[in-house]
Amino acid sequence: MAPNSHPSVPDAFYSTLLARFLIAVLEHVAETRFRLIGEPPPWLLRLYPEAEHQADFSIDTRTPVLHNFLHDAAAAWDAQNSPIARSGFWTDHTMFDEPQHFDALALREGSHRLLLVQHHMESYDQQAALLQKARERALQQHEQDRGHQRTHQVLTTKLADSERSRDDLAAILQRLGLATLLIDGDGHVRFLSDSAVRLLDVSSSSASRAMHWEALLPASKPDRLALQTLLRQPVSQRERARCHIETPTGRRLWLEIELHDDPRDSHHRIAFLHDMTDVYHLRRLLELKAHFHDLIGKSHGMTQVYEQIEDLARVDSTVLIEGETGTGKELVARALHQASARRTGPFIAANCAGLTDSLLGSQLFGHKRGAFTGAIDDQPGLFEAAQDGVLFLDEIGDIPHTVQTHLLRVLQEKEVTRLGETKPRKINVRVVTATHHNLSQDVAKGVFRADLLYRIRVARLQLPPLRERKEDIPLLVSSFLTEGRASMGKTIHRASPAAMAVLMDYHWPGNVRELKSTIECAMIHCKGDTLDASDLPSEIHQTNPVPPPGPTPPTDERSRFLFALGQARGNRTKAARLLGMSRATFYRRLTELDLPPS
Numbered sequence: 001m002a003p004n005s006h007p008s009v010p011d012a013f014y015s016t017l018l019a020r021f022l023i024a025v026l027e028h029v030a031e032t033r034f035r036l037i038g039e040p041p042p043w044l045l046r047l048y049p050e051a052e053h054q055a056d057f058s059i060d061t062r063t064p065v066l067h068n069f070l071h072d073a074a075a076a077w078d079a080q081n082s083p084i085a086r087s088g089f090w091t092d093h094t095m096f097d098e099p100q101h102f103d104a105l106a107l108r109e110g111s112h113r114l115l116l117v118q119h120h121m122e123s124y125d126q127q128a129a130l131l132q133k134a135r136e137r138a139l140q141q142h143e144q145d146r147g148h149q150r151t152h153q154v155l156t157t158k159l160a161d162s163e164r165s166r167d168d169l170a171a172i173l174q175r176l177g178l179a180t181l182l183i184d185g186d187g188h189v190r191f192l193s194d195s196a197v198r199l200l201d202v203s204s205s206s207a208s209r210a211m212h213w214e215a216l217l218p219a220s221k222p223d224r225l226a227l228q229t230l231l232r233q234p235v236s237q238r239e240r241a242r243c244h245i246e247t248p249t250g251r252r253l254w255l256e257i258e259l260h261d262d263p264r265d266s267h268h269r270i271a272f273l274h275d276m277t278d279v280y281h282l283r284r285l286l287e288l289k290a291h292f293h294d295l296i297g298k299s300h301g302m303t304q305v306y307e308q309i310e311d312l313a314r315v316d317s318t319v320l321i322e323g324e325t326g327t328g329k330e331l332v333a334r335a336l337h338q339a340s341a342r343r344t345g346p347f348i349a350a351n352c353a354g355l356t357d358s359l360l361g362s363q364l365f366g367h368k369r370g371a372f373t374g375a376i377d378d379q380p381g382l383f384e385a386a387q388d389g390v391l392f393l394d395e396i397g398d399i400p401h402t403v404q405t406h407l408l409r410v411l412q413e414k415e416v417t418r419l420g421e422t423k424p425r426k427i428n429v430r431v432v433t434a435t436h437h438n439l440s441q442d443v444a445k446g447v448f449r450a451d452l453l454y455r456i457r458v459a460r461l462q463l464p465p466l467r468e469r470k471e472d473i474p475l476l477v478s479s480f481l482t483e484g485r486a487s488m489g490k491t492i493h494r495a496s497p498a499a500m501a502v503l504m505d506y507h508w509p510g511n512v513r514e515l516k517s518t519i520e521c522a523m524i525h526c527k528g529d530t531l532d533a534s535d536l537p538s539e540i541h542q543t544n545p546v547p548p549p550g551p552t553p554p555t556d557e558r559s560r561f562l563f564a565l566g567q568a569r570g571n572r573t574k575a576a577r578l579l580g581m582s583r584a585t586f587y588r589r590l591t592e593l594d595l596p597p598s
């Protein structure tokens with residue numbers, strides 16, 4: 001190894017450093033000759049082996065690029081401002097024809113004209129490619145890291161938020177004691193509040209599993225389908241769904257289910273379960289009193305009618321139903337049939353008004369072929385058709401005298417003889433009649449047979465006109481709205497207080513029939529979901545100046561309140577004044593009497 005005694009010889013540290021970076025430092029001696037500073041690197045010796053033994057050596061065409069660069073180097077050494085000349089990358093081949101990659105710098109340091117040659121393990125292209133790859137990888141890594149970091153941050157925040165909101169939500173729900181389920185997009189129940197666990201009698205093991213809601217709410221098929229629809233429906237179309245379930249311990253529950261979107265996840269639904277079992281039972285009790293077969297009404301008058309029907313259903317006597325037109329006489333007759341042992345037999349209704357003797361006679365009793373002109377066949381009458389059932393004769397007061405005689409005989413003998421025949425036929429028919437006449441007056445006038453009246457009036461049932469049981473109006477209205485919704489496909493759910501006041505105020509000469517057609521007519525005009533006073537026909541708005549026989553103030557307190565409200569057209573202050581009490585007392589009594597405060 002050539003010793004170096006030049007004063008500029010760096011110390012061992014710099015030599016090691018330069019060796020590590022594969023840099024050979026050469027000092028210009030003269031022309032193309034250079035002196036190596038420090039240890040001769042092995043890579044340089046492969047190009048210039050003489051450098052190992054000689055104090056200096058000549059850079060020649062063995063390294064043509066470096067040789068050429070000496071011009072640029074000379075210019076840099078001679079320049080005033082000590083610039084650095086760079087050769088750029090090049091490749092030379094060793095004497096063993098191995099490609100070697102280099103670059104060189106020429107600079108002047110004090111009086112020293114230096115040439116720094118750096119050996120690279122890879123070519124410039126390879127290096128550049130590697131560098132590029134490294135850069136890209138670093139960039140990618142960085143991006144990935146940043147992405148991960150961001151995602152992680154977002155997730156952590158979300159998780160924390162959702163944990164927090166979940167905990168908050170759960171805590172609130174638990175505190176409120178609401179029976180709540182959180183149902184995921186697959187229908188599995190992810191959360192079950194304590195109240196829901198208690199309500200549904202769910203075991204702790206079931207509660208901890210993510211059960212499907214259908215297993216948790218074992219409802220009937222129609223209820224299940226309704227709930228499935230509800231879960232799919234957008235919020236705007238959702239209404240509360242009702243379902244009836246039996247819990248694992250055999251309790252029957254009537255639930256109303258209210259569904260909300262989970263604000264944290266649009267696929268999740270939050271279901272609130274309202275236990276309506278008690279309400280359902282109460283409602284049923286009320287409805288039992290408010291309905292009797294197809295009859296509606298819970299007024300004192302109507303409950304008396306129901307009781308009478310029940311009494312009369314136990315016997316088989318003829319019944320005369322009296323009442324104004326449209327008060328429900330046919331409905332009563334049907335209810336009587338349904339409540340009696342004859343319910344499995346036929347119910348035949350015949351309207352006796354407006355028919356001639358022979359026509360009505362043949363209709364009721366039947367006829368033999370040729371009995372009269374047009375009798376082209378043997379024809380059984382309605383008495384025979386009603387065998388083992390009930391024959392309802394409406395407008396009995398309108399039957400002609402001859403038919404009255406024939407009818408009396410049938411009722412007395414319990415046998416019927418067809419017109420044109422002589423042989424009677426046994427019948428087992430319960431006759432129920434109805435009239436809006438005062439038959440006693442008709443008897444007095446001589447237009448109705450007294451003996452027939454006694455025959456048909458073994459039992460009497462008087463139907464109250466609607467104006468005497470106005471408290472039934474809201475119930476009837478609600479029932480007719482329900483019917484109308486089904487038949488007209490409208491979504492009218494209620495009548496406004498103003499409309500109700502008008503309805504309560506009117507004297508209803510046509511009774512329930514008139515009320516029903518009024519509601520149907522108003523529903524046709526109604527545009528929204530509430531029937532308003534303006535939707536009602538104009539004649540309903542006019543109170544009859546001399547209503548026949550006139551609304552007399554009722555005696556029980558609830559009726560008095562309704563009456564006063566009707567008189568005041570729903571105006572509470574006016575109604576309170578009419579009743580002679582303060583508004584406060586009036587409102588308190590309204591609540592006690594279970595009447596709507598507005």
Ligand SMILES: Nc1ncnc2c1ncn2[C@@H]1O[C@H](COP(=O)(O)OP(=O)(O)OP(=O)(O)O)[C@@H](O)[C@H]1O
Pocket residue numbers: 294295296297323324325326327328329330331332394434436512513514516
């Ligand atoms: N209490 C009631 N509840 C429900 N609907 C009723 C009631 N009363 C009458 N209606 C309805 O009013 C209309 C008339 O009833 P129904 O024919 O029974 O009366 P009616 O007294 O026999 O009448 P008419 O004397 O004119 O023959 C029917 O549409 C019926 O459904």
